[in-house]
Amino acid sequence: MTTTETETATHCPYCALQCGMNLVPRNGLLTVAPRPDFPTNKGGLCQKGWTAADLLAHPERLRTPLVRDRKCGDLRPATWDEALDRIADEFTRVQERYGRDAVGVFGGGGLTNEKAYLLGKFARVGLRTANIDYNGRFCMASAAAAGIKAFGLDRGLPFPLEDIPGAEAILLVGGNPGETMPPVMQYFDEQRRRGGSLIVADPRKTPTAQAAALHLQLTPGTDAALAHGLLHIALRDGLVDHDFIAARTTGFETLRRVVASYWPDRVERMTGVPVAQLQEAARRLGEARTAMILSARGPEQQSRGVDNTLAFINLALALGKAGRPHCGWGTITGQGNGQGGREHGQKADQLPGYRKIDNPEHRAHVAAVWGVPEAEIPGPGRSAYELLDAMGTDDGVRALLVMGSNVVVSAPRAGHVEERLRALDFLVVADLFVSETAALADVVLPSAQWAEEEGTMTNLEGRVLLRRRAAPPPEGVRTDAEILNALAGRLGRGHLFTDDPRAIFDELRRASAGGAADYSGITYERIAREDGVFWPCPGDGHPGTPRLFLERFATEDGRARFHAVAYRPAHEEPDDEFPLYLTTGRVMAQYQSGTQTRRVAALRDAAPRGFVEIHPTTAQAFGIADGETVCVATRRGDATVSARLTPTIRPDTLFMPFHWAGRARANLLTNPALDPASRMPEFKVCAARLGRRSES
Numbered sequence: 001m002t003t004t005e006t007e008t009a010t011h012c013p014y015c016a017l018q019c020g021m022n023l024v025p026r027n028g029l030l031t032v033a034p035r036p037d038f039p040t041n042k043g044g045l046c047q048k049g050w051t052a053a054d055l056l057a058h059p060e061r062l063r064t065p066l067v068r069d070r071k072c073g074d075l076r077p078a079t080w081d082e083a084l085d086r087i088a089d090e091f092t093r094v095q096e097r098y099g100r101d102a103v104g105v106f107g108g109g110g111l112t113n114e115k116a117y118l119l120g121k122f123a124r125v126g127l128r129t130a131n132i133d134y135n136g137r138f139c140m141a142s143a144a145a146a147g148i149k150a151f152g153l154d155r156g157l158p159f160p161l162e163d164i165p166g167a168e169a170i171l172l173v174g175g176n177p178g179e180t181m182p183p184v185m186q187y188f189d190e191q192r193r194r195g196g197s198l199i200v201a202d203p204r205k206t207p208t209a210q211a212a213a214l215h216l217q218l219t220p221g222t223d224a225a226l227a228h229g230l231l232h233i234a235l236r237d238g239l240v241d242h243d244f245i246a247a248r249t250t251g252f253e254t255l256r257r258v259v260a261s262y263w264p265d266r267v268e269r270m271t272g273v274p275v276a277q278l279q280e281a282a283r284r285l286g287e288a289r290t291a292m293i294l295s296a297r298g299p300e301q302q303s304r305g306v307d308n309t310l311a312f313i314n315l316a317l318a319l320g321k322a323g324r325p326h327c328g329w330g331t332i333t334g335q336g337n338g339q340g341g342r343e344h345g346q347k348a349d350q351l352p353g354y355r356k357i358d359n360p361e362h363r364a365h366v367a368a369v370w371g372v373p374e375a376e377i378p379g380p381g382r383s384a385y386e387l388l389d390a391m392g393t394d395d396g397v398r399a400l401l402v403m404g405s406n407v408v409v410s411a412p413r414a415g416h417v418e419e420r421l422r423a424l425d426f427l428v429v430a431d432l433f434v435s436e437t438a439a440l441a442d443v444v445l446p447s448a449q450w451a452e453e454e455g456t457m458t459n460l461e462g463r464v465l466l467r468r469r470a471a472p473p474p475e476g477v478r479t480d481a482e483i484l485n486a487l488a489g490r491l492g493r494g495h496l497f498t499d500d501p502r503a504i505f506d507e508l509r510r511a512s513a514g515g516a517a518d519y520s521g522i523t524y525e526r527i528a529r530e531d532g533v534f535w536p537c538p539g540d541g542h543p544g545t546p547r548l549f550l551e552r553f554a555t556e557d558g559r560a561r562f563h564a565v566a567y568r569p570a571h572e573e574p575d576d577e578f579p580l581y582l583t584t585g586r587v588m589a590q591y592q593s594g595t596q597t598r599r600v601a602a603l604r605d606a607a608p609r610g611f612v613e614i615h616p617t618t619a620q621a622f623g624i625a626d627g628e629t630v631c632v633a634t635r636r637g638d639a640t641v642s643a644r645l646t647p648t649i650r651p652d653t654l655f656m657p658f659h660w661a662g663r664a665r666a667n668l669l670t671n672p673a674l675d676p677a678s679r680m681p682e683f684k685v686c687a688a689r690l691g692r693r694s695e696s
């Protein structure tokens with residue numbers, strides 16, 4: 001793992017697999033080359049990774065700050081001094097008028113650990129506002145909350161990817177890594193070669209489901225009923241591991257009473273999964289010596305996302321398939337730094353090292369590292385959607401800094417969010433391009449891209465990786481750390497900040513020391529030497545922790561907790577007016593809100609425009625032909641996309657990827673009903689109606 005004059009060993013800028021890749025200079029440009037020795041992806045990359053360097057010299061790239069001209073109202077180029085002065089003046093004015101909490105910060109799970117940490121500190125120490133949250137609330141929040149409740153710790157996978165092939169059976173719930181993380185499929189392929197079986201629960205027969213031995217094509221929003229049904233059968237058929245339950249868990253008896261009424265035929269009616277398939281799934285998982293249950297956004301992005309996830313954790317625990325080699329529940333983290341980004345303080349209720357902002361000891365520790373009195377650190381702020389929903393209202397934020405998210409496309413009920421953004425006194429967006437959100441801003445700041453700055457990323461396994469700098473940023477572009485440092489200076493807090501990634505990481509190590517996500521023993525040099533270091537790593541001599549929970553869980557008594565959650569239907573179910581389920585997600589060639597991937601020619605060609613998947617029978621009933629432009633409507637609004645007929649989806653369900661802007665936005669339709677614990681919106685289920693465009 002070296003960097004030579006001609007080649008820089010680094011990682012893909014996109015998803016949480018953080019595939020290792022090399023950047024090689026060619027004719028003055030950087031190009032992507034494979035890095036076969038890297039242990040996670042072993043040289044594999046998806047089409048997004050192969051084309052990632054196309055954006056470094058992209059003609060639409062921002063190369064100067066933009067400010068909104070006070071006379072004509074358009075964005076125009078400005079100097080850094082003008083842009084930064086304007087931000088400091090407006091933030092100060094808003095805070096003087098409405099109070100400190102009236103300025104908000106919105107971060108992203110794609111930011112490096114250093115930047116996520118610095119953004120949290122900038123909010124609490126630079127702006128002294130309680131209101132910071134980030135897009136991970138739309139992504140990992142339900143799984144994180146469930147992991148903490150059941151195991152006392154949130155690390156997405158408690159084992160490295162290399163353990164996957166050793167599981168005899170795997171249940172993957174609501175995840176489509178065949179498209180969302182293609183190189184990870186080599187681990188599932190290897191599992192199958194060794195005789196193991198994969199079960200996929202998804203309302204669509206995705207490429208991942210097609211690779212599985214068994215596909216449970218459940219009705220959207222019925223995940224907890226499915227989990228309870230499988231546990232009911234396991235109890236009935238003697239597949240439950242009572243020794244494990246007695247030795248390593250608490251709370252089973254209450255759960256047993258809850259699942260007693262989940263008879264297979266009742267669960268078939270609730271979930272649409274035939275009894276025979278339920279029995280086969282329970283048998284495969286229960287009879288295997290080793291088994292894993294993995295979840296992804298399908299069950300998690302629901303207004304019952306935490307309960308859904310807990311229901312599958314219950315199943316893993318009851319079968320004795322946790323806290324043992326080649327066993328366990330895990331969540332497949334999504335964004336590039338979706339794991340590290342949720343540990344170091346950009347969450348509304350959190351301080352670095354996964355500390356809690358309302359815990360006096362945690363506050364005192366972090367205050368000492370930051371060099372501020374504990375009382376100066378604000379309390380918890382609003383969660384992502386709640387923050388966006390209240391923008392520009394009497395008790396909401398009046399000014400907002402967005403760094404690493406494009407909420408006009410990616411937030412639920414996006415039409416409303418767009419309206420609230422327009423109601424702000426002042427909006428600042430730091431981005432690589434003029435995203436749909438940046439287009440509404442009063443000041444846009446051009447940020448450096450991944451290959452132009454140093455930093456660390458924590459992948460889906462909890463492995464902390466080094467992102468190396470392969471080239472300086474173009475003239476006129478600054479790193480996010482430089483931006484935050486300069487703003488802190490203008491707010492009179494510059495002495496508490498630095499923009500040097502290594503110095504920030506050293507501070508993060510101290511801030512995280514003793515916390516749940518302890519990075520204190522991790523250094524850039526160690527990461528480079530060891531191909532990444534797994535947290536927790538408390539101290540220089542500590543080897544890091546690839547596998548968690550083998551001896552004890554991270555709860556006070558060392559036991560995992562069962563949760564007797566009840567199944568409740570989705571917040572909105574189909575009815576006469578909106579007769580179909582709508583679910584949303586991703587396609588292989590586009591990433592998230594599309595700011596980056598819609599600008600790469602090869603990816604645009606592969607996935608040029610928004611569409612809705614419709615079962616042919618349903619399409620026929622509505623008189624819709626393949627490729628026709630259709631209108632999809634819900635209680636939030638309507639969107640215009642092209643129809644894609646496919647027998648791989650349930651006839652009662654529509655599917656839309658959320659990567660496109662304007663009228664094609666899936667999020668014009670989605671339901672912002674929030675999970676009570678994680679504050680995760682219900683991206684995965686709502687009720688919809690379908691019409692030909694002329695009728696809509």
Ligand SMILES: Nc1nc2c(c(=O)[nH]1)N[C@H]1C(S)=C(S)[C@@H](COP(=O)(O)OP(=O)(O)OC[C@H]3O[C@@H](n4cnc5c(=O)[nH]c(N)nc54)[C@H](O)[C@@H]3O)O[C@H]1N2
Nearest residue numbers: 174175176180220221296297298334335585586588591592
């Ligand atoms: N190509 C690509 N890859 C990506 C990303 C991207 O935007 N594009 N984003 C990255 C990020 S941030 C994330 S979070 C991950 C997400 O990775 P995944 O979770 O794999 O992706 P999704 O497509 O959001 O959802 C997965 C599946 O959930 C199913 N589903 C829908 N409703 C339900 C339901 O009610 N129950 C169940 N069980 N399943 C349901 C959908 O049909 C879909 O196939 O991908 C990462 N990788």
Ligand SMILES: Nc1nc2c(c(=O)[nH]1)N[C@H]1C(S)=C(S)[C@@H](COP(=O)(O)OP(=O)(O)OC[C@H]3O[C@@H](n4cnc5c(=O)[nH]c(N)nc54)[C@H](O)[C@@H]3O)O[C@H]1N2
Nearest residue numbers: 135138139404405406410430435447584592593595658683
């Ligand atoms: N309907 C529906 N909506 C969803 C989902 C779904 O499944 N269905 N999934 C949700 C999930 S899981 C997620 S993670 C969110 C993601 O959605 P977003 O939060 O919008 O994430 P991105 O599109 O990755 O936005 C990142 C923005 O930051 C910019 N950027 C990239 N790197 C940097 C950087 O280093 N610095 C700065 N300053 N900017 C940078 C990019 O150009 C882009 O404009 O969407 C959520 N929305």
Ligand code: SF4
Nearest residue numbers: 012015018019046049
């Ligand atoms: S799987 Fe994820 S990390 Fe790997 S190349 Fe594709 S987008 Fe990049």
Ligand SMILES: [Mo]
Nearest residue numbers: 138139334335
């Ligand atoms: Mo995500």
